[in-house]
Amino acid sequence: MFVTIMDPQAFIRLSIGSLGLRIPGTALNSSRAGIRASSAPCSCEIRLRGFPVQTTAIPLVSSPEATPDIHSIASSFYLEESDLKALLTPGCFYNHHAYLEITVYTGKKGTHFGVGVKRHQIGTFKLAVGPEWGEGKPLILFNGWIGIGKSKHENGKPGAELHLRVKLDPDPRYVFQFEDVTLQSPQIVQLQGSVKQPIFSCKFSRDRVAQAGSADNIDIETGRRERKGWKVKIHDLSGSAVAAAFITTPFVPSTGCDWVAKSNPGAWLILRPGTLRPQSWLPWGKLEAWRERGIRDSLCCRFNLLSEAQDSEVLMSEIHMNAEKGGEFFIDTDKQMWHAPTPLPSPQSSGDFSALNPNLGGFVMSCRVHGESKSSKPSVQLAMRHVTCIEDAAIFMALAAAVDLSIEACKPFRRKTWRGSRHSL
Incomplete structure (x- = not known):
């Protein structure tokens, strides 16, 4: 059965980069390209209504001719249609206009010998949110130097200046939802507005047969000293397996404790179908938890x-x-410091497309899962530019399933005493 992925949902990426701070009269040591980190650290807080505050360092620029790297990204916000609508709608408890607000500080926030140390605020840059944000086109909102703070031009001399580049880019995404908990081998649907389209099925299995009366409850594993043999296969609607995830390193308690520790993590191998032999698999990624x-x-x-x-x-x-409440696992090259010397294999079964190529950058995928306190039905978002065929989407479903199952695999191993026995498992 042939299934075509529906159109992606509209998202936009707001990126803030090319940051630099110029403070006239400040004694700065010369450095390469005239840009260096300050001995008195400078930082900024970046705010956009409805989103968590982001904090990043700002290098000082000592040379009048120097310009910060135009390609560097310090912070990114990802907005869907509902976020943009909320920013453009006036409310009762906040200003009519929403702004991107960047407040610049010198000094560190914290304490020194038990005494609170306050940062010094240099100034603030504000940029109003406007209807042009929703046009779905690449747009540079600001690029260059701007004076900030009260001392912008005191005594006819320029004050502190901030360099930045603020840019909007369309960032369309495919959105998927597991229809049930991963342990129940659910169907996976693609979401487009109110429309749901079945796209994959997820098959969970494990090598060990559960004890009688516990077939639907994987918590029986918490009474054992290892969790292994768990497998997930992602099938297209024709029944063909198009991706998989297998536990390769068992989840076992570390010495002296009853939980899986960082010193000995459990691991999943994420696989794609082989092209030369039927029923063969090729490695694509490894997830440790x-x-x-x-x-x-x-x-x-x-x-x-x-x-x-x-x-x-x-x-x-x-x-x-958070182990109890869950959270979001994501791959975003703007937020992760990494480097790849050469393009690496794609999830696509043909292997001829270098998905996750470092040159593409930005958001790749996210998977939102619940924690131990609530049954989880993972929701997954994929950047359209990393998906060229249905196999590309499938491999990320396998990764999302492995992330979700890792919550179960990393539960503490509690010792239980069987009735009539003095020995615990």
């Missing part, structure tokens, strides 16, 4: 892209999520 204890336990997921020969790896993402 472990639990970190604290006031609120965290689930940590680290994803590496593999070369076809498995002789090299590229770190694509390392995310910490």
Whole structure:
């Protein structure tokens, strides 16, 4: 059965980059290209209504001729239609106009010998949100130097100046939803507005047969000392397997504790179908997962892209999520510091498209999952530019399923005593 992926949903990417700060009269040591980090750190807080505040460092620019790298991205916001509508709609409890607001500081926020240390605010840059944000076209909203703060031109002399580049780009995405928890082998649908289209099925299995009366409850595994043999296969609607995820390193408690620790994480291998032999699989990625204890336990997921020969790896993402409430696993090259010397294999079964090529950059995928306190039906978003065929989408469904199942795999191994026995498992 042939299925065509529906049109993507509209998203826009707001990027802020090419940051630099020029403060006349400040004694700065010369450096290469006239740009350097300050001994008194400079930073900024970037705000957009309805989104978490983002904080980033700003390099000082010592040379009047120097210009920060035009390609550097310091911060990004991703907006869907509902976000843009909310920003353009006046409300009762905030200003009529929404703004992108960047406040620049010198000094560090924190304490020194128990005494609070305040940062010094240099100034603020504000850019109003307008209807042009929703036109769906690439648009440079600002690029260059601008004076900020109260001392913009005191005594006829320029004050502090901020260099930045603010740009809008269309960032269309495919949106998918698991119709049930991953353990129940659900159908996966694509969402487009109110329309749902079946696109894949997800088949979960495990090597070990559950004990009688517990076939529908994987928590029986928490009484054992390892979790292994779990498998997920993604099938298209014709029944052909188009992606898979297998546990390759068992999830076991580390020495002296009852949880999977960072020193010995469990691991999944994410696979795509082989092209030369039927029923064969080729490695595409590796997902490692472990639990970190604290006031609120965290689930940590680290994803590496593999070369076809498995002789090299590229770190694509390392995310910490609340173990109880869940969160979002994502791959976003603007937010992850990584480098790939050569393009790596695509999830596409033909292997001729270099998806996740570092030259593409930006958002790749996200997977939102619930934590241990609630059954999870993962929702997945994929950047359109990384999907050229249905197999490309399928491999990310396998990765999303592995992330979701890692919440179960990383639950603590509690010792249980069977009735009538003095020995625990």
